[in-house]
Amino acid sequence: AQSVTQPDIHITVSEGASLELRCNYSYGATPYLFWYVQSPGQGLQLLLKYFSGDTLVQGIKGFEAEFKRSQSSFNLRKPSVHWSDAAEYFCAVGDLGAAGNKLTFGGGTRVLVKP
Amino acid sequence: GAVVSQHPSWVICKSGTSVKIECRSLDFQATTMFWYRQFPKQSLMLMATSNEGSKATYEQGVEKDKFLINHASLTLSTLTVTSAHPEDSSFYICSASVRGQGETQYFGPGTRLLVL
Numbered sequence: 001a002q003s004v005t006q007p008d009i010h011i012t013v014s015e016g017a018s019l020e021l022r023c024n025y026s027y028g029a030t031p032y033l034f035w036y037v038q039s040p041g042q043g044l045q046l047l048l049k050y051f052s053g054d055t056l057v058q059g060i061k062g063f064e065a066e067f068k069r070s071q072s073s074f075n076l077r078k079p080s081v082h083w084s085d086a087a088e089y090f091c092a093v094g095d096l097g098a099a100g101n102k103l104t105f106g107g108g109t110r111v112l113v114k115p
Numbered sequence: 116g117a118v119v120s121q122h123p124s125w126v127i128c129k130s131g132t133s134v135k136i137e138c139r140s141l142d143f144q145a146t147t148m149f150w151y152r153q154f155p156k157q158s159l160m161l162m163a164t165s166n167e168g169s170k171a172t173y174e175q176g177v178e179k180d181k182f183l184i185n186h187a188s189l190t191l192s193t194l195t196v197t198s199a200h201p202e203d204s205s206f207y208i209c210s211a212s213v214r215g216q217g218e219t220q221y222f223g224p225g226t227r228l229l230v231l
Contacts, residue, residue, distance in 0.1 A: 036222070043119075043208050044159075044222040090158060101212060103149075103220060105158045 002027045002093050004106035012112040013081050021076040021109050023091035032094035032101065033074040035065055038108075039087045047089075050074065061085070086113040118142050119211050121223035128199055129231055136194045136226045138209030144189035145211030149220060150182070153206040165192055199230045 003026045013019050025031055032051055036044040048059025055067040065076045074091060088108045094101040118141040128134050138148060147166050151159040163179075165171040165186035173179045181203075183195040192211075196203050206227050210220035 034219075041206075041225070041227070043121075043224040044210075046219065046221070049219060101147075101220060102161060102164065103159075104161075107158045 002031075002095055002104045004091050004093050004104055006089075006091055006106035006109050008109045009107070010110045010112065012114060014114045015083055016080050019076075019078045019081045019085070019111065021089050021091075021111070023074045023076065023106060024072050025074060025091070025093045026072065027093050027095075031074075032096060033065075033067060034092040034094065034103065035059065035063070035074070035076050036090045036092065037061075037087045038090065044090065047076070081111075081113055083113050083115065086111055117219075117221040119145075119209065119221050119223040121207075121209055121226050123226060124224065125227040125229075127229045127231065130200050131198055134196045134199055134228060136196075136207055136209075136228075138192045138194070138211070138223050140190045140211045140221070143211075143213055143221075145192075145213060146189065147212045148186055148192040149210045149212075150184060150192075150194050151208045151210070153208060153225075155206075159208060162194075196228065199228070201230045204228055204230045 005024045034049045035047040038044050047063050048057045050057045050067045057065050063078050088110050090108050091106040092103040120139045122137045150162045153159045162177045163171045163173045165184050167186050167189050171184035186192040208225040210222040212220045
């Protein structure tokens with residue numbers, strides 16, 4: 001069965017500093033990988049996704065992620081965070097079956113941004 | 116594009132009553148819709164997957180008679196929590212995907228349910 005681990009429950013970063021969120025997955029085949037962001041009391045917004053091809057994926061809001069098959073990782077990065085980036089971030093792996101893409105989420109990483 | 120709405124955004128009900136939550140894809144036809152449950156400060160847990168015109172597929176441990184899912188059209192799925200109890204209080208989120216673009220799910224804003 002597929003699984004996703006986000007080792008960091010909380011991360012605090014200063015505004016303007018760089019951010020990296022870790023994600024490790026377990027999946028038997030080539031994974032579909034996603035990063036979503038959730039603001040308090042809101043649904044999830046897709047930041048970026050990886051299906052195949054270039055292992056460095058660009059997303060919205062200045063985020064990027066790199067797929068590393070050898071490390072089973074899909075870490076999310078942003079060079080300079082803004083106060084509005086404070087939110088919960090979820091990494092997910094997809095299992096594309098007949099019923100559509102079932103997602104398995106990691107536990108999430110809460111990002112706090114210091115002024 | 117790819118906007119998903121949910122209604123209501125929050126609901127408070129008495130124990131024993133039933134509550135219906137709607138999930139709509141506003142600008143696309145969703146061949147598959149998913150229902151998730153999220154407890155405070157936790158991740159999303161998939162409850163069920165529904166394809167238009169067919170019965171929902173429930174995840175292990177989810178009571179299908181408790182959480183009734185209907186996906187009657189390509190733009191609407193409903194989740195009915197029957198005979199709700201306080202332990203059903205949670206944040207319910209739906210998502211939708213499109214055939215041919217089935218790898219990406221678009222999420223609704225969620226519905227917060229409080230059962231008194």
